[in-house]
Amino acid sequence: MIRIIDSRKEDDKDLLKKLLDRSQLDESVVLQRVEEIVSNVRNKGNAAVFEYTKMFDKVYLTAENMRVTKEELDDAYNNVDNELIEVIRRAKANIEEYHVKQKEKSWFSTEKDGVILGQILRPLEIVGVYVPGGTAPLPSSVLMNVIPAKVAGVEKIVMATPPGKDGKINPVILVAANEAGADEIYKMGGAQAIAALAFGTESIPKVDKVTGPGNIYVNTAKRLVYGYCDIDMFAGPSEIMVVADKTANAKFVAADLLSQAEHDVLSASVLVTDSEKLAYEVKNEVERQTAYLGRKEIINKSIDDYGAIVIVNDMEKAIELVNQIAPEHLELCVEEPFGMVGEIKNAGAIFLGNYASEPLGDYFAGPNHVLPTSGTARFFSPLNVGEFIKKTSLISYSRKALSNVKDDVILFAESEGLSAHANAIRVRFEKGE
């Protein structure tokens, strides 16, 4: 049953406590274990990956069978519905088109006395994409991680995903990987896969960055390898916040709340509205629709634990709550959604109006569905092309230009006690130079 919270009758602190009380995974309990896995893979390479894969996935890997072959890929295409392949291709085209718009350019500027300053942008060379296993394969996750890297110009994209007990990868995952442009696919999962990508093994190339969601073992391994390679953010349970006024459609709003609730028992679905009427209509719709949905048990648990309908006095209060909660997905089902956008400081993605339903963004519209969760939209961004780009500064000075500033640089260096720094400038203007 979804709670109705009347913010007009609540202490602000209590209200926030209720809404911010999202699940937090406590990594410290697995830290030591994961450190051991990471360090074993780093030191022993393939042998350690094989050992852990046997232990956790019950699959015997070898250097020969760990990589998905051309035949396995062809086989996958034979086992996936053609219509779905076409949908994957159309989704890919949209995602690609949106991400191409994110591309930044290298630039330089010319200054007086011949000075040139600039910034060079280059793609990372090798990227590793992690795709979780489990019962429900998520081809959309493959597209959303691989395509931005591809658009950035990454030369080699290496995917890792745990094999099923039969030693195979789900065919839809393989098709999505191939369509998105993954170059190599390895059958391995968990912390051992992250370590293998970060440090390389006899068979697996060392990557510059690892992206992709995973469980607490995968997240902790990413934390530990950060700095040896780059990583993306940590993905927590999915969340949706809908801000709606009396013009919203209760049936649509309820359906969108439920679409996030079905992800996970830890998912959070929250409606904030200034219409008491809508609040109760949505409550009824949530119950009515849940009854005919497939993943009822997950939905009921997540709605009970993390679902809420909050009634607010006015939209100002709604916006305040949005900014405090920093939701992953935000829907603005209000009369003038664009009028509200400028007020939103923290959100992963904003869906405007009654027809920008959140699942549209999960699969098809083009923007990335890898979004900051658990309030991290305060500082993290949707996965984007820039995260697969590295920058290099460029400095070119003429003798005359350096001569104009040499005393300043020397004084600054000496104030830091760094006389060899001052010397490097000074020798250039010694007599005879």
Add this chain to the structure above:
Amino acid sequence: MIRIIDSRKEDDKDLLKKLLDRSQLDESVVLQRVEEIVSNVRNKGNAAVFEYTKMFDKVYLTAENMRVTKEELDDAYNNVDNELIEVIRRAKANIEEYHVKQKEKSWFSTEKDGVILGQILRPLEIVGVYVPGGTAPLPSSVLMNVIPAKVAGVEKIVMATPPGKDGKINPVILVAANEAGADEIYKMGGAQAIAALAFGTESIPKVDKVTGPGNIYVNTAKRLVYGYCDIDMFAGPSEIMVVADKTANAKFVAADLLSQAEHDVLSASVLVTDSEKLAYEVKNEVERQTAYLGRKEIINKSIDDYGAIVIVNDMEKAIELVNQIAPEHLELCVEEPFGMVGEIKNAGAIFLGNYASEPLGDYFAGPNHVLPTSGTARFFSPLNVGEFIKKTSLISYSRKALSNVKDDVILFAESEGLSAHANAIRVRFEKGE
């Protein structure tokens, strides 16, 4: 004594091993201790900060004296040479001017059937800048960390730096902080400062991102708080690689190698040249100049352990080495430096020609001196304005636009077994809607 390595007589693997053998800090030895500090500060706030400051810095902090006051700032200005204040201001102007050029804009695109897609860019709200203590104050580090955040539009910049035994902060640090635009300065250092910034305490605001260099305790604390807030990269010992041909000036090259060698006994200074004559001239110059420099002991140790002059057959080999080593600072002291830029894949900053001496970039030219070390230029970038910006995706769809793609979205959702996702699209086209 700087080694001369003739790459023409070396096995490639051995050569790389020698050059890539840079210092790596092993965090695992402090991980548990730092986790305890972080968790104590998180749970006990100020009290834990005070306790650790007493233990490590021998200073008794209180909620009243931990923050630098207006009077202390005024005092600092009275204790810093006016000429240095003016140099700091001119450096600031250059750094600001360069970083303003990095600013990206929010954008949107209009598509058919009224679809609007876009990306909103907003500054982070609160950022924490860590400034290490120690004997030599580094005001340039303050400028380089604070200014990009300021240019990004961050509302509040909170600085933390450990107090000396007298409970005070070096006046140059305070002046630099004030000139750069830091809003609040707290007297605390080490892992406890990072934790206080990441989680907030009774006195210290919880920040969205922590930046700034530090020792192994600071770095490990940053690793552990990553995800609760954002962090910048990990800074290792400074490095310089100079690629020079016979047109280079041995005196200048030697001086620039020494400028990095004086930072730290772990700093690496490497020259790669196709001119045997230059190699020996630089070797002699390194010895000659070291003799009159202030930080002789540090220089000798770092040149002995991590210095090298590598003779290569041709510039192609030099570029190959650059890309494998991915140096923090790269100088191209060659006849046509711009002709080489396109070949450089991995470097933090590139200095072109005989007058773009590395210390110019440390203090004054404008580009950031916070650069990726230890080979991380493969995937990390110089500190930049974009790192203080968060992005939000924007999706607006009309009924007609959604209607065109509804079957695709429904099919994709159902392929992932997510029926509530499919339902969210379906209800919008039910009879009567």
